[in-house]
Amino acid sequence: MSPSKVSSITWDSFSNIIDGQPRGSKEKHQGVNPATGEKLWDVPIANQQDVDDAVASAKKAFESWSQVPFETRKEHLVKFKEAYLAHADDMAKLLAEETGKPHQFAQFEVHGAAMWIDHHLTLTIPEERDEDDEKVVTTRYTPLGVVGAICPWNFPIVLSLGKIAPAILTGNTIIVKPSPFTPYTALKMIEIAQEVFPPGVVQVVGGDDKLGPMLTQHPDIAKISFTGSIATGKKIMAACAATLKRVTLELGGNDASIVLPDVDVQKVAPELVMGAFQNSGQVCVATKRIYIHQDIYEDMLNAMVEFTKTMKVGAPSDNALLGPIQNQMQYEKVKTFFEDTKNKGYKFAVGSPDVATGKGFFVQPTIIDNPPNDSKIITEEPFGPIVPTQPWTDEEEVIKRANGSNTGLGACVWGKDVARAEAIGRRLEAGSVWINSWEKPTPAAFFGGHKESGIGGEWGKEGLKAYCNAQVMHSYKLKRQISKL
Structure with missing residues (x-):
């Protein structure tokens, strides 16, 4: 599998990334600079065909990406982090424009997001083994397939990378849907990712409120990971029930x-x-x-x-x-x-x-x-x-x-x-x-909610399992047959 190639990065033009290539659309929308109320750049609105094409590409890429050795997938993550950090200053400026964050906190998020990658580089996919005189029972964790990541607007880089890193590390392919309020940094981050990953492994489709249901209802998406409101989380869970998708919901709190x-x-x-x-x-x-x-x-x-x-x-x-x-x-x-x-x-x-x-x-x-x-x-x-x-x-x-x-x-x-x-x-x-601390989530710790604050969780040693199916292999020992004399 060879990396896909896109044109050199520009910071005033934005495209969806499907099958390793930039794609526009006739329909456009704009984010708003919250510090001024002024509209920002045009962003393409993905349609059903775009989603279908992205899912088909991700499904095809999964066949080979899931077989790439674990350590090789880590090497891809390292190269992605290096490519991403090469654009850190531009990403921070873009993040400040689309979110209104003060510059020092935009810089903190841009560089802090790399910590999410660094932590995942220290992890291994767990494997459990139990043996007795009769058999060996091995529990291993296998990738799900195509993951849809529906991401929020408050931390658009960290909370996107917090889904991308574990998904691709465990052998899945992923399609990111950024919030229509903050589409810009996610679109650029995944444009940069095309320098490293094969086509279809990491994609992004931006759009309006119609886009989320296209992902949750798609039969070839195996999992939805969503961060956002309780009300939307309930709708996503209901939509995913039709195809029994795996669902991780990180919702609101009080x-x-x-x-x-x-x-x-x-x-x-x-x-x-x-x-x-x-x-x-x-x-x-x-x-x-x-x-x-x-x-x-x-x-x-x-x-x-x-x-x-x-x-x-x-x-x-x-x-x-x-x-x-x-x-x-x-x-x-x-x-x-x-x-x-x-x-x-x-x-x-x-x-x-x-x-x-x-x-x-x-x-x-x-x-x-x-x-x-x-x-x-x-x-x-x-x-x-x-x-x-x-x-x-x-x-x-x-x-x-x-x-x-x-x-x-x-x-x-x-x-x-x-x-x-x-x-x-x-x-x-x-x-x-x-x-004795205010709330400071870390990629080293599992993160999820009780009650209506969510279903499941991500990050930490257990977080990789959220992107896997458990497969148990029962291997019986052959017994020597003693023939009768």
């Missing part, structure tokens, strides 16, 4: 942080704020509810307010800490949390009840002081820079409060008594729990 009374207030307050407002709150595992012990509640809230006031919000060129909300649809959703909080008369500890209007989708980081348990800001996920705090006194009661959600993606516990913090953490209904 992460609780429990703060014990023994913490150092001045040290922990900035960490709580960063956990809530990192990436302008547009993180599936961002802190979304903060429960602070009554003994330190006022001191902690005041320290959080003071730190929040230092956070500069602005465009990537403004040397800001927080950028805008990525798209207008999400911007309008975030505003409903401000409107509800204002209309119900809840207390704004910091931030204005009225979101400023103007150029770009900017929202100032906001803390709501002790709203009721049934308030919108407590029960729903804003996915923006607004977070509630509540006091607590009884440990059993606050654990019930933290678990009182239909979601269970992440959670945090803060306390100098680490044993106590860990004991509380073990009782939280969440797929990932951080002790």
